[in-house]
Amino acid sequence: MTGKQEEFNWYNQSFDFEKLDYSLLDKHVEILESIKSVHSSAISIFDMARLQHAYLSSTFEDLLGWNLEEAGKPGHEYIDSRLHPEDLAHLNRVSSQFLELMLKVKKEDRLNMKHYKMIMDYRTKGKDGNYVRVIEQHKLLELDGDDNVWLALGIMDLSPDQDIQSLCRYRLVNAKTGDLYHFPKETPNTSLSLREQEILQLLGKGLISKQVADRLFISVNTVNTHRQRIIEKLNVSNITEAVRHAATIGII
Template sequence: MRKTLNTKLLAQHFEFNPMPHLMLDNAKSIARMYSIMENCISVLSDLRTRKSYIYNGAVANLLGLSADQTEITSIWEDELLNKVHPEDLEKKYRLEFDFFQLLNTIDVADRTDYQVITKLRIKKKDGKYAFVQHRLIYVASSEDGSIWLALCLYNLIFDHPEFEIPQGVILNNRTGKIIKDNENRFGTLLSLREKEVLQLIKHGRRSKEIADKLSLSINTVNRHRQNIFRKLNVTNAMEACKVAENTGL
């Protein structure tokens, strides 16, 4: 799933205004402030240059991570991600893929109204797991609408019976509405007919063969194909099949 998400994120065009460094500097200041105020691990990723800036608050020591500010040549903070329980990591990537798909359907100005919240088990330096809340917010886009700067925040979850974190949700911060949760994220993305068409595409059937098999016109089949590509944010049948398999469709 990460490979598919990585491909989609980095395949964007990233057309820029003359002074993108000003927005980057502001985003760095925000990321640093979060790490100080919330004692969290704050990771700002620049998808265009494929770099990340990591600001480790006090929780980093609990997880056996250095307290130093670091810059890495990757959009993935693997020193931390390698400590996440494998089941939770896959859940995280799947929900973030869905988040990327969602943001490409809404106005660029509204993107910062949304975030992903995921509950993760992360291994501490004593070898035991701690529950951590992970938040993902895309804080800036380039002029062509490419999603550019991503902010990830890792906070220790309070050990209190009344303090609950959802397993995984996409949330609208402005309205408080949960857009999708980790249980139903892809179940209704495609219609039953679109799933049938995609299944036949996966088995190598051409549009004429699919039309004959499902008793449809070839124009209807082609319309279903285009709807599938649009909903999955892909450009060809091979990529559609890969995304569908990785997301459990």
């Protein structure tokens, strides 16, 4: 950065680089480096002003085989290239929603956002190039002098649930109270009717159309008609994808 005042507008945030106290970042990095030998988590700090990772622990290389030089460049091209393509759009959207949520809070109240953690469970490439499931937590680390959202902390581990078939999952937790929140999720262009939701829930439990028809006292043809409408409304290829998608966005 140059010596003159520079501002970067992003999500209605304006950063004055002359006023950013990067000694705070140095202190955080020093602490994280000092405990690196006693933890196996991959830890990052993202700089919202410069739009790049300010810190990536070497554990990313050990855990997932990351090229740290590439991962540390501005933007997300390298990291996005390793994400499972089915999860990428969901993760980008929910990360943006989390930031938008923080920015809706009045500046004088944003310190309270440090109690909140966004927890995401998704698929990315591992050391051998095959997909693994990871669980990642994000939280606010520092505001700048103007109470802009500045530094964000990320902590990643391999998930104990190595289900490689399911879409990503996410939730918002208040670490101080333990409260779990339903995070804003995408809304389909056309919501499912109560009957369609009921049928999709039964199909998600492994029932076939005949069993669903018997359970709901309707014809198999009616069930199959509903199945086709569900697939069309959710813009997916088959009912298995519909079940996964509906679970992810909170329909069932």
